[in-house]
Amino acid sequence: AQSVTQPDIHITVSEGASLELRCNYSYGATPYLFWYVQSPGQGLQLLLKYFSGDTLVQGIKGFEAEFKRSQSSFNLRKPSVHWSDAAEYFCAVGDSGTASKLTFGTGTRLQVTL
Amino acid sequence: KAGVTQTPRYLIKTRGQQVTLSCSPISGHRSVSWYQQTPGQGLQFLFEYFSETQRNKGNFPGRFSGRQFSNSRSEMNVSTLELGDSALYLCASSLGSGGTDTQYFGPGTRLTVL
Numbered sequence: 001a002q003s004v005t006q007p008d009i010h011i012t013v014s015e016g017a018s019l020e021l022r023c024n025y026s027y028g029a030t031p032y033l034f035w036y037v038q039s040p041g042q043g044l045q046l047l048l049k050y051f052s053g054d055t056l057v058q059g060i061k062g063f064e065a066e067f068k069r070s071q072s073s074f075n076l077r078k079p080s081v082h083w084s085d086a087a088e089y090f091c092a093v094g095d096s097g098t099a100s101k102l103t104f105g106t107g108t109r110l111q112v113t114l
Numbered sequence: 115k116a117g118v119t120q121t122p123r124y125l126i127k128t129r130g131q132q133v134t135l136s137c138s139p140i141s142g143h144r145s146v147s148w149y150q151q152t153p154g155q156g157l158q159f160l161f162e163y164f165s166e167t168q169r170n171k172g173n174f175p176g177r178f179s180g181r182q183f184s185n186s187r188s189e190m191n192v193s194t195l196e197l198g199d200s201a202l203y204l205c206a207s208s209l210g211s212g213g214t215d216t217q218y219f220g221p222g223t224r225l226t227v228l
Binding site for chain 2: 043
């Protein structure tokens with residue numbers, strides 16, 4: 001069965017600093033990978049997704065992620081963080097080569113200091 | 115285009131009762147999935163419905179059930195509520211075409227069991 005690990009439970013960065021959130025997955029074939037963001041009391045908003053092709057994917061709100069098969073990683077990055085980026089971020093992998101039945105990581109809570 | 119809507123947004127029930135949650139997908143989406151989010155277990159997949167049929171199922175007891183109507187709206191039911199069922203229940207919709215389909219989440223229903 002597939003699994004997702006987000007090693008960092010909580011990260012604090014200063015506004016304007018760069019950000020990298022780590023995600024490692026376990027999956028036999030080429031995974032379908034996602035990053036979602038959740039603000040307090042809200043549902044999940046899709047930031048970006050990877051299915052195949054270019055390993056660097058661009059998402060909304062200035063986020064990007066890079067798929068590295070050799071490291072089984074799909075890290076999320078942003079060059080300059082804004083205070084409004086404070087939220088919880090979830091990495092997910094789809095089941096059996098599909099984008100359904102998502103398995104989520106435990107999430108990384110991002111705090112932004114001014 | 116309107117997003118995924120879930121009703122009600124908040125519910126308080128007592129142990130032993132049953133509850134029904136509703137989800138209206140994005141127009142044109144035929145697949146609806148349900149997830150449970152708790153602080154202890156994180157985000158877990160409950161089930162997916164497509165064309166009124168359950169297509170995927172997670173590892174939850176039979177007290178958790180769902181259905182989908184011909185207009186793609188979905189309901190999930192939890193019978194004989196337990197304290198541990200307190201959670202945020204998220205619904206996600208997608209086109210249902212499989213493969214690179216993407217799930218879009220609603221705001222969730224916050225269920226509290228007393």
